Amino acid sequence: MLDLSQFQATGKETVFHGRHINPQIYADIDGNNWGLKDYEARGGYAALRKILGKDGGEGMTQDQVIAEVKASSLRGRGGAGFPTGLKWSFMPRAFPGQKYLVCNSDEGEPGTAKDREILRFNPHTVIEGMAIAAYAMGITVGYNYIHGEIFEAYERFEEALDEARAAGYLGDNIMGSNFSFQLHAFHGFGAYICGEETALLESLEGKKGQPRFKPPFPASFGLYGTPTTINNTETFAAVPWIIRNGGEAFLAAGKPNNGGTKLFTISGDVERPGNYEIPMGTPFATLLELAGGVRGGKKLKAVIPGGSSSPVIPAHTMMECTMDYDSIAKAGSMLGSGAVIVMDETRCMVKSLQRLSYFYMHESCGQCTPCREGTGWLWRMVDRIENGHGRPEDIEMLDNVAENIQGRTICALGDAAAMPVRAFIKHYRDEFVHHIEHKTCVVPAYI
DSSP: OOOHHHHHHHOOOEEETTEEEOGGGGSOTTSOOOSHHHHHHTTTTHHHHHHTTOSSSOOOOHHHHHHHHHHHTOBOTTTTOOBHHHHHHTSOTTOSSOOEEEEEEOOOSTTOOSHHHHHHHOHHHHHHHHHHHHHHHTOOEEEEEEOTTOHHHHHHHHHHHHHHHHTTSSBSSGGGSSOOBEEEEEEOOOOGGGGSHHHHHHHHTTSOOOOOOSSSOTTTSOGGGSOEEEEEHHHHHHHHHHHHHOHHHHHHHSBTTBOSEEEEEEEESBSSOEEEEEETTOBHHHHHHHTTSBGGGOOEEEEEBTBTTSOOEEHHHHTTOBSSHHHHHHTTSOOTTOEEEEEETTOOHHHHHHHHHHHHHHHOOSOSHHHHHHHHHHHHHHHHHHTTOOOTTHHHHHHHHHHHHTTOSSSTHHHHHHHHHHHHHHHHHHHHHHHHHHSSOSSOOOO
């Protein structure tokens, strides 16, 4: 992950194919130094050697590894933000049968493009993080489920797996220890719903990717009905740094309850869209400045802070936020996957919601009636308003349909479709009213 001392001293970043990023997480800006030798030269696999006692130390027990991750306040980087160390402690280590570790690299959230970059430019940090997690939980088999539309990342990860196996970092009796861990890559087929952990498990088992009822949760009934722990790509990528430098050091890089650094994909109306790794708790204004500010010198209108499923936040509120779970939640939204979508003053909010609603209607797996039928209703109503056929009662009906979807589905896709609708109406009702009354946008069409 990030060389924190260098970042805090200089705020160093660079350009990679037009995207401004901090280079430490990506190996180098040419993308050529992703391989094992370069990873080892940067301290790669030192954390795995440390816990196995292969560098002259005593090694670390499973409890000690989990304790360090808990101390780091590392929270899941895939969206939910659940404490990683706490999740690892749920794994029944004494379970006599096979247990599984799964990396969720099914990055399909609109606006998110961070996990694929880690897999392209620093895949070994994910492999090492998964190996450490497997050791901590007594797991011997793992899978990385990679989104179907990023096949080149899948190929890169497979190459890295071959290197790790050949070097003895994966397989039986790793580095002469009694720890064995087999890790495999699995290529998905691009379904957004498979980003939901139980739908991912169904797909991994060869079934249709549809969410399961919970409980039981994966820690007790996961892959093939056995205990399973699932974490996001970026979450695993943070683990080697934590073990090398200590959980307290990682926590100190962020803020209480929000440890370490976080990758943010900033897109939309900014001068330099791309991936930025910054300490948790960094003001949004600083992130916006790193991205070059609002494109063309226009005014900021709104921000979707955590991927398309998170509620929109008006500009004046967002400018007071810091980039961490608690601050964004207090503002009425979610940090989510860290996909920051910036919208300037020319954006029509009805048009924007029309596009979001179509996506969720298209990606609903159809298992739950409120989601299967309701997402279609939402899109058709917003589409009607956008195209000049809206009715005065549509606004209240939109909010009512969204309310009746939210919290009434097996997984969170229903919420992901409903929450943006309710937030757009809450903050920008006047634009919906103007569309209905005048059959046109409040602002000139920009897209």
